[in-house]
Amino acid sequence: MHRTALRLLLIALLVVSAGVAQQKTPARKTATAPALDPHKPIVITGGKLLTITHGTIENGTLVIENGKITAVGSASSVTAPAGAQVIDAKGMTVYPGLIDSESHLGLTEISAERNTNDLVEPSDEIMPQMQVADAFHAESALIPVARFNGITNAIVAPDSRDTLPGQDAFIQLAGADASQMLLSRGVAMPLNFTGQQRRNESFATAQYPQTRMGMAAQLRQAFTDAQGYVVKWQEYEKKKANAKPGDNLPNAPQHDLKLAALIPYLDGKKPVIIKAEEPNDVETAYALAQEFKLKVILNGLTHSQAIYDKIAKWNVPVIVGSIYDDPKPWQRYDTVYKMPGELSKLGVKIAFASFDAHQVRNLPYAAGFAVAFGLPYDEALKALTLYPAQIWGVDDQLGSLDVGKVANVVMANGDPLDVTTVVERLLIQGRDIPLVNRQTELRDRYTNR
Amino acid sequence: MTFRFARRAGRLGLRSLCAFVFVGALCAQQSVSYSASHRGKNEFVIKNATILTVTHGRIENGSLYVKNGKIVAYGATVSAPSTADVIDAEGKYVTPGIIDPHSHMALDGDVNEATSPVVPQMLMKDAFDYNDKAIYRALAGGVTSSLLLHGSADMIGGQAVVIKNKYGLDRDQMLFFGAPISIKFASGENPKRVFGDRKQMPSTRMGNFAVMREAFTQAKDYEHQWDEYNDKVKRGDKSATRPKKDLKLEALVDVLHGKMLVQIHCYRADEFLTEIAMANEFGYKIRAFHHALEAYKVPEALAQNNIAIATFADWWGYKYEAWDAIPWNAVMAMRAGVRVAIKSDSDDYMRRLNQEAAKTMRYGGATEEEAMTMITLNPAWIIGIEDKTGSIDIGKDADLVLWDGYPLSSYGVPHKVWIDGDLYFDRSLPGLGMPNFQEGQ
Numbered sequence: 001m002h003r004t005a006l007r008l009l010l011i012a013l014l015v016v017s018a019g020v021a022q023q024k025t026p027a028r029k030t031a032t033a034p035a036l037d038p039h040k041p042i043v044i045t046g047g048k049l050l051t052i053t054h055g056t057i058e059n060g061t062l063v064i065e066n067g068k069i070t071a072v073g074s075a076s077s078v079t080a081p082a083g084a085q086v087i088d089a090k091g092m093t094v095y096p097g098l099i100d101s102e103s104h105l106g107l108t109e110i111s112a113e114r115n116t117n118d119l120v121e122p123s124d125e126i127m128p129q130m131q132v133a134d135a136f137h138a139e140s141a142l143i144p145v146a147r148f149n150g151i152t153n154a155i156v157a158p159d160s161r162d163t164l165p166g167q168d169a170f171i172q173l174a175g176a177d178a179s180q181m182l183l184s185r186g187v188a189m190p191l192n193f194t195g196q197q198r199r200n201e202s203f204a205t206a207q208y209p210q211t212r213m214g215m216a217a218q219l220r221q222a223f224t225d226a227q228g229y230v231v232k233w234q235e236y237e238k239k240k241a242n243a244k245p246g247d248n249l250p251n252a253p254q255h256d257l258k259l260a261a262l263i264p265y266l267d268g269k270k271p272v273i274i275k276a277e278e279p280n281d282v283e284t285a286y287a288l289a290q291e292f293k294l295k296v297i298l299n300g301l302t303h304s305q306a307i308y309d310k311i312a313k314w315n316v317p318v319i320v321g322s323i324y325d326d327p328k329p330w331q332r333y334d335t336v337y338k339m340p341g342e343l344s345k346l347g348v349k350i351a352f353a354s355f356d357a358h359q360v361r362n363l364p365y366a367a368g369f370a371v372a373f374g375l376p377y378d379e380a381l382k383a384l385t386l387y388p389a390q391i392w393g394v395d396d397q398l399g400s401l402d403v404g405k406v407a408n409v410v411m412a413n414g415d416p417l418d419v420t421t422v423v424e425r426l427l428i429q430g431r432d433i434p435l436v437n438r439q440t441e442l443r444d445r446y447t448n449r
Numbered sequence: 450m451t452f453r454f455a456r457r458a459g460r461l462g463l464r465s466l467c468a469f470v471f472v473g474a475l476c477a478q479q480s481v482s483y484s485a486s487h488r489g490k491n492e493f494v495i496k497n498a499t500i501l502t503v504t505h506g507r508i509e510n511g512s513l514y515v516k517n518g519k520i521v522a523y524g525a526t527v528s529a530p531s532t533a534d535v536i537d538a539e540g541k542y543v544t545p546g547i548i549d550p551h552s553h554m555a556l557d558g559d560v561n562e563a564t565s566p567v568v569p570q571m572l573m574k575d576a577f578d579y580n581d582k583a584i585y586r587a588l589a590g591g592v593t594s595s596l597l598l599h600g601s602a603d604m605i606g607g608q609a610v611v612i613k614n615k616y617g618l619d620r621d622q623m624l625f626f627g628a629p630i631s632i633k634f635a636s637g638e639n640p641k642r643v644f645g646d647r648k649q650m651p652s653t654r655m656g657n658f659a660v661m662r663e664a665f666t667q668a669k670d671y672e673h674q675w676d677e678y679n680d681k682v683k684r685g686d687k688s689a690t691r692p693k694k695d696l697k698l699e700a701l702v703d704v705l706h707g708k709m710l711v712q713i714h715c716y717r718a719d720e721f722l723t724e725i726a727m728a729n730e731f732g733y734k735i736r737a738f739h740h741a742l743e744a745y746k747v748p749e750a751l752a753q754n755n756i757a758i759a760t761f762a763d764w765w766g767y768k769y770e771a772w773d774a775i776p777w778n779a780v781m782a783m784r785a786g787v788r789v790a791i792k793s794d795s796d797d798y799m800r801r802l803n804q805e806a807a808k809t810m811r812y813g814g815a816t817e818e819e820a821m822t823m824i825t826l827n828p829a830w831i832i833g834i835e836d837k838t839g840s841i842d843i844g845k846d847a848d849l850v851l852w853d854g855y856p857l858s859s860y861g862v863p864h865k866v867w868i869d870g871d872l873y874f875d876r877s878l879p880g881l882g883m884p885n886f887q888e889g890q
Contacts (some may be wrong), residue, residue, distance in 0.1 A: 112638075112768035115600050142766065329582045332881055333589035358766040361832050365804065368859025390737070417858045419807045439775040441763070447781065 025256055033085060036085045037400070042067045042078040047089030047411060052096060052386050052400035062094060064407040067430035072401050089411050092424060095381070096401055097152025098416070099388040102299065102318045102353035105143055105171065105268075105359050106154055111358075118251030120159035121166065125197060125209065126222045128261035130166025131432040132156045133185035136282030138178035146360035147173040150410035150423045153183070153185040153354070154360065154396060160192040161213055162273055164222065168273070170298035170392055172408075173429040187392060188297065189265055191219070191272045193285035212281070216288055223292045226262035249378070268295045275299040276329075279307045286314065297391060299353075301343075302336050303328060312346035319389045320350045320383075323366055340383065350379070351388040368417030380417060400420075404432075478790025491870045492516045494529045495851065498538035503545055503825050503840040504819060513543060515847040518870035522839055541864060542856055544821060545840050546593025546848035548804050550712075551739050551792035552827035553598065554799065555584035555612070561600030562607065563643050566651060567664045569632055569700035573597050579612075579620040583796045585881065588874050591856075591863040592798035593848040594625060596832045598739075601635035601714040602643040604651065604660050607751045608632050608700065608709065611832055612870050613848070617886030619766060629833035631736070632704060634661075635714035637770050658723060665731045668701035700749035709859040710736040710833050714760075716770040718746035725754055737831040739792065741782075742774035748785030757831050762808040779823065780813025790828040808855040820857050846870075 036042055042064040049060035051072060061078040063071035080086070109116035118135035121127050134217050135157060152173050158165035167186040193215060193387045200210040209215045225431040232253045239250040266272045272289060276282040277300045289296050299319040299349070304311065311318070320340045327335040340350055354360045367380040375383075389399025397406045407430040414421040426433045473736035493515055500511040501525060514522040516530040522528070553560045562568045577597065587595060594613050599606030611628035635741045644650025651660050674692045681689035703709050703843055713724055728735050734755075738744065741758035742765070744751060751758065760782075765774035783789045791806050793799035806824045809815035817825070827838030838846045847870035854860035864872040875881050 019747055110766055112774055194619045231454075280569065310638055326586070326798075333586045334876075359763070362763070365859050369801070369804070371862040372854060390887050415858050415859075419804050420810045422811055422855065439777075443777045443781070 003005050003051045007340060032228050035434065036087075038067065038429075038431045041070075041081045042087065042407075042427070043084040044087045044094055044411070045075060045080075046408065047092045047094040050093060050095040050381065050403055050416070051402065052382060053402055062401060062409065064427065064430045065161050066411070067407055068405050069401060069403055069405050069409075072403060077127050080248065087425065089425075091413070091417065093413045093414060093421075094401070094409060094411050095150075095416050096385050096405075097399065097410055097426075097428065098150050098353070098364060099392070100146075100151055100154035100244050100354050100360050100363050101351040101388045101391065102157050102355050103146075103154040104159065104357040104407070105146060105154055105173070105360060106138065106140050107132060107156065107158070109137070109140060109142070109355045119404045120161050124159050125163045125215070125218060127162055127166050128164045128189055128222075128265075129257040130158065131169070131185055132158055132166060133169040133178075133182050136169060136171070136178055136182060138175070141362070141438045143173050143181075143317075145358070146441060147428070148423065148425060148435055148437055148440075149361040149364065149435065150337060150407040150412065150416065151360055151363055152410070152428050153394075155187070155392065157190055157273075158430065160190065160194070161197065163197045163209075163219055165190055165192065170394070174426060174433050183390050183394070186261075186264075186270065188193065188271045188273050189261075190275060190299070191285060191289070191294075192275045193281050193288075193302040194275060194300065195281060196209060206445040216284060219288060220291070222259075223262060223266065225291075226266055227255055229259040229342070230263060230266070245261045266292060271295040273297045277302045277304065277325075279304045282307065282311070301339065305335060305339070305342070308342055308346055308413055312343070312348050317345055317349040317387070320370075321353065321366065322355050323370055337369065337373040340367075340370040340380070341376075343404070344375055344379045344383075349387050350383045350390055351389070352383050352421045354379075364417045368415075368419065371417065377417075384416075409415065452533060454835075465541055465843070469887065470484075472754060477592060491518060492530075492532070493534035493870075494535060495538050495849075496544055496890075498541055498543040498851070499582045499819065500543045500841060501821050502783050502842070502843055503818065503821050511543075511643055513841065513849070515704050515849070515867070515870045517587075520841060520843055520845050520847050520848055520849075522843065531776050532851060535864075536851070538851055541863070542852040542854075543841070544591075544850050544852065544856055545825045545845075546838065546850055546866065546868065547591045547824045548790075548823075548828040548832065548834075548839055549587065549592050549595040549793050550737070550831040550877065551598060552587070552595040552796075553600065553617045553710055553793045553794070554595065555581035555597060555794050557581065561602035561643075563600070563602035564604045566640055566644055566657075567697065567701075567870060568599075568603050568607055569605050569606045569704070570696040571599060572606055572610075572806060573599055574610040575730045576623070577612070579618075579623050582616075583799075584612075584614050585616040585874075585883070586796070588616050589863060589876075589882065591803060591852070591866055592799055592852040593850070593866065593868045594829075594838060595799070596631060596712075596828075596835065598631070598712060599633040601633070601639040602641050604657055604662070605637055605664055606633035606635060611834065612662070614645050615868050615871075617873070617883060619635070625834060627834075627837065630708070630709055631710040631712050631832065632700070633712050633714065634724075636720050637714075637716050638768055652829045654720070654723075655779050658727060660732075660863055662725060664701060669700045671698040672702045672705070686818060690874055704733050704823075705731060707734060710831075712737050712831070716740050716742050718743040721756075722750060725750060725756070725757065736749065736833075737790070740771075740794070742771055742778060743782040744787060744789075745775065745778045746773075748750065748782045748787050751782065752786035755788075757790060757827060758782055759790045759792040759828065759831055761794070762805040763812070776812035780815050783815070783819065783823075784813075788827050788830060790831055791823045791824050792828065803852075803856040803861050807859075817857060 022223050044062040049057040059075045061075045102214040107118045109241045156169045168188045170184045170187045191355050199207040209218050272294045274285045280302050295318045302325040354363045371380045390397040409427040411425040412421050495513045500508040512527045514527040555578045556576045557578040562571050595715045598609045599770040609631040611625035612623045737757040739759045744758045763776040765773045771841045777788045802824045806820040809820050809889040829835040838848045850863050853862045853864045853867040
């Protein structure tokens with residue numbers, strides 16, 4: 001297609017989509033009551049509370065003030081503050097908002113439409129200076145769809161095509177704009193080592209790195225360069241500090257954003273997330289991280305059954321899956337489904353992820369399915385709440401129904417992990433979030449047409 | 450979710466015969482003798498099960514009697530000879546085998562013959578890789594029959610193959626005996642992208658439909674030439690010249706004569722209407738729209754024309770024509786009278802179609818029976834095998850799944866799977882869980 005033609009097509013598409021947006025019918029009131037005033041206390045009564053940290057409270061009461069949980073306990077033990085707005089949660093299950101440990105929310109709208117995608121910068125493998133926060137599209141239609149099933153927080157990661165594609169952000173799935181939704185930029189850095197990052201289509205067209213040794217050598221060089229960069233700046237600062245009056249001042253080294261971006265990781269202040277699937281890749285990437293004393297979170301491990309014991313001894317957290325990845329042709333059908341249960345039994349702290357954008361809403365079902373293949377139910381729930389909060393360093397704020405934590409609270413008509421459960425009401429930071437999205441709007445428009 | 454159009458598979462059958470002779474409608478697939486060594490003791494009773502019959506509601510503490518590959522009796526109790534094996538299913542569920550009406554597994558990647566937008570002479574059985582382990586994984590997910598379709602690169606794709614997922618048997622033993630022939634059509638973004646990228650027609654939706662109209666017009670001319678020739682021969686005209694047999698046009702003539710079930714990949718509401726108009730123009734019937742993510746916008750048009758849909762439970766946003774997809778689509782279409790099936794179009798999702806069906810309970814409040822129908826009887830109707838399988842009814846094939854956990858939940862997992870009364874999968878067994886098949890066989 002000619003460029004002009006393509007441009008015209010794109011403009012036409014934009015016009016069409018703008019037209020669609022303008023046709024929005026008034027949102028149907030799905031909430032059972034008018035939206036609550038976030039500035040007044042909220043009391044949720046009569047529900048079954050899954051606290052995560054201190055068991056289940058049948059007929060429990062939860063008090064929320066200024067966006068935080070201020071009391072939690074049995075109905076008889078908790079008194080509602082004066083003037084509190086009451087949500088009757090009788091018959092409902094009440095639990096903390098779920099956390100997706102790898103999503104692409106805000107980086108994509110329509111997968112096949114290039115201009116709606118900001119998933120990865122593929123021009124080089126080593127791109128640690130890329131911040132997904134800079135591309136995060138807060139008004140994405142995908143976010144209200146994701147929170148429809150009780151997902152309130154997520155890691156946003158770049159696509160895994162590069163070995164070091166950039167730095168993740170940790171988001172909240174509600175807020176007036178990106179600044180409110182982006183809870184932290186550069187929370188961690190993916191280090192992808194699955195073999196898919198090679199550029200080895202053929203000898204004729206191959207580019208570096210063509211092989212796994214190329215990938216490792218390139219990574220090793222990057223971290224070594226960053227170490228050298230640190231030394232160079234230290235020497236400069238030292239010379240400058242020691243300079244006596246009349247001395248020539250040293251010339252400052254040039255800034256290098258790529259190398260500078262690696263420093264917090266070399267310092268062990270932030271974790272790298274090693275994505276690898278096969279045992280050899282897991283061990284190679286882990287050894288490389290050890291070489292530079294990096295703080296490690298593992299991700300993937302879908303075909304690493306043979307080294308689960310070894311991994312457990314490393315004592316690092318694991319983002320499991322996707323558990324829906326195919327087993328190897330010679331393996332039993334449930335080999336990958338069983339991974340969360342098997343790792344959990346070895347004492348590994350696990351977390352679930354959607355690894356997706358459009359289907360973030362299905363995150364709890366993966367945990368439920370893992371329960372069917374041996375993961376204890378309570379661990380499954382923790383792997384969506386408390387464990388990711390710990391892994392991402394926000395367990396003082398999120399991951400359980402505890403006093404002092406942010407009031408991200410889901411009220412549903414049943415088991416959070418079951419595919420038939422309906423989320424009835426959702427609070428994020430104590431705010432009543434309408435369960436309305438582009439899809440409910442289309443549903444309502446065509447139901448009432 | 451990755452952009453997918455690439456995978457669509459085929460169909461099998463007595464094609465060698467059908468292609469040359471206008472054998473009657475819905476040419477049957479080849480019968481095969483089926484090695485006795487693969488058969489279990491083909492007479493058993495399942496007791497104490499919760500049976501979801503699909504056609505007659507739920508039976509608590511029910512029993513089901515299977516003999517010679519067929520369902521002989523079911524109910525609160527059944528009378529069966531004491532020699533029959535007994536399976537105690539306490540705490541477990543029994544359902545008919547799941548039927549996947551849209552799969553591209555077991556084709557070794559040969560899903561699209563995308564060198565021309567009209568390739569109805571392609572027979573997916575010619576690419577059928579019966580050794581593909583995906584068949585085993587579908588089986589372990591409770592899928593007993595699958596329709597392997599051609600891809601959506603072409604406006605008129607190839608002829609599908611219907612299989613029973615008897616992994617470990619020979620190729621011909623997996624073909625669904627008696628299943629009609631389905632043909633795959635497509636529309637929308639995929640054909641226009643594939644051919645448009647090559648600067649060929651079609652590169653637009655008007656191009657798409659022009660290609661179809663041209664193809665059917667050629668087929669009509671072709672048929673007319675043969676009619677004239679046959680007429681001349683009948684009248685003893687020695688000058689009659691026999692027209693050349695053209696397998697592509699023969700297949701299209703079969704479509705025009707209603708000899709194939711037409712399965713159309715189609716997303717958008719306006720395109721359903723155009724496809725229906727095209728079918729009316731040329732006089733063929735559409736069996737089902739596949740994907741059909743905008744069925745909820747025009748369900749009456751589908752219901753009035755008795756066109757089913759084979760849709761996703763909740764996929765959306767992977768391309769522009771999937772942008773208006775909503776997870777209420779299945780139930781909204783069903784309530785308007787459309788026959789709805791949930792399909793996989795995926796070697797991943799085919800392993801848990803029960804959960805996909807359960808999503809229709811979450812989005813729109815489908816009942817248990819309605820949700821089960823969407824992965825059993827309705828896909829069976831789409832494939833044209835609803836008189837043989839797809840529900841627990843007397844005389845139907847004993848294609849059955851015994852479930853650990855409630856199938857319409859996150860926790861339902863097939864424990865045993867029988868096809869034609871033979872046990873092909875048993876989760877409690879070591880290795881692959883296949884009683885008559887071990888790796889290396």
